[in-house]
Amino acid sequence: MPVQHNTKLLIVDDLPENLLALSEIIKQDDRIIMQASSGEEALGLLLEHEFALAILDVTMPGMDGFELAELMRSTEKTRHVPIVFVSAAGKELNYAFKGYETGAVDFLHKPLDIAAVRSKVNVFVSLYQQRNQVRHQVEALEKSRAELHATQIELQRSLRMRDEFMSMVAHELRTPLNTLFLETQMRKMQLEKGRLDAFGEAQLQRMVERDDRQIKSMVRLIDDMVDVSRIRSGKLSIRPSETELSDLLKRIVSDLSHQAASANCDVALQADTVAHGVWDEFRVEQIIVNLLTNAFRYGSGKPVVVTLKTNPLHAEISVRDHGNGITAADQHRIFEPFERATTKVGSGLGLGLYIARQLAEAHGGALGVESVYGEGATFTLKLPFRNGLNRR
Structure with a gap:
């Protein structure tokens, strides 16, 4: 059930005492009574707020009530606001007929019958609130339908x-x-x-x-x-311990030398900086092996460069290949499970980069890619020195 906001009512009269008297008659805790002493002032309020009812005095200097009503009916925002006219003129002037012609829903003659005024206003407020409730229900239904459709699409995708x-x-x-x-x-x-x-x-x-x-x-x-x-x-195992990245990278590059040779790739390691930290060495190795394996697979037999840099906050390992690169559209997709940038080269389930990014984030770090299609790709792993581990 939607929350019911206070209902706004507009009273337009050039006499302050009439504004005050009518406000006292129709006020309730769930209503906001707004007042205007001229047609021009009323138009400004009508364009700014949504009203359940507008009570207009017929006779006002400048723009009278009938002219204001005609302007309201010609504007989309105010066209459907119910209008009730109030007049002290005698019934013989036939103001009521003219009022209904301009789109009024009722016409009240002074002196006002307090009980009748309250009853009529209550009816219009109730109709407005019911209409709003139906509108909210329709919006909620449309939202639910859209969510159901999205769920169906996601289920089909799954x-x-x-x-x-x-x-x-x-x-x-x-x-x-x-x-x-x-x-x-x-x-x-x-x-x-x-x-x-x-x-x-x-x-x-x-x-x-x-x-x-x-x-x-x-x-x-x-x-x-x-x-x-x-x-x-949520059960991914991370077991941090003292780890030095420079030696780890040297060992990984050495272990993968046969694989690099099979891919006709020369590997250059730029890791002279000593980088000590508290990380899961096995999982970090898993990330780097995945990045290097992909570089060999998609690097078109061109050189691969592995670089280690540090700053006070984190260590940064980058793996750069000089293959075909990755399109902008694929650069996000390749980190999703079962996705690969291309099906033309290599094999596998398309899980490596997804797992690698999850492992990086479990360390409180990040794994990203920069690439210009046709100019290779650079994958960068950032590992924080402080204990930012997300233990799973």
Whole structure:
């Protein structure tokens, strides 16, 4: 039920004693009585406020009540305000007929019948309040309808995302599983035929490396799905400890050197600054690995630069590639779950950047991107030195 605001009533009369007397007759706690001593003053109030009723004196110097009524009926804002005329002139002048012609809803003759005036005003106030209540109900209904429509669209989007997600998971897991299955079948066939020479040291080394890559790929996909579930349930684990970022970056770049070589990317590390802080080293590494992996994937084989800077408030790690870049429209979307800037390169569930940003924010930090399409992209991670951790 909407809150009922005070109802405004307008009295227009050039005599102060008439304004006072009529105000006393119709005043109530839930009403605001506004007064005007001329037609011009009344017009100003009518354009500024919303009135339930206007009580106009017929005879006034300058603009009389009839002229004011005609102006009210010609203006959209005041066209529907009910008008009641008041006159001390005799009924033989036929003012009432002229008043109704100008759009009045009633005509009162002086001396006024106090009970009748109160009764009539009460009726118009009640009609105004009921009309407002209906209007509020219609507005609320329209708002509910719009919210329901938005909910339906979001539900359809969620169902579509679920179906796409299940399809992506099946596809992404099928690739390493198929490779492992084929490798296993080949080894089984070799063993059944007694060809043990196929399992020499060099061959076994290659087999183990292939198996390791496929298993890590599946583990990474499963870890991503688990992290998304934890993020959405508010159970993401952050375990802060003393961490030094310069050494961490050197180790990550070294560990990913083979991956960089496979992508034909040279990695330049500019991390001479020592940056000690209280962060979750595992989670920070997870963010940087994701950024570097994306730089290799989308960097078109061009150099990748990793930079560490500090200021009194935070440490700042940036990863810059020189690939195709990211359009302005995609720069926000890529941080949403199951989204990627392009489907033409690479694979994956589109969870990496979403998880990375959530991990950055869990540290009280931020992860953003700057890019001009066609000129590469720079992802920047900011980690506060003070304990701004959002423990989940």
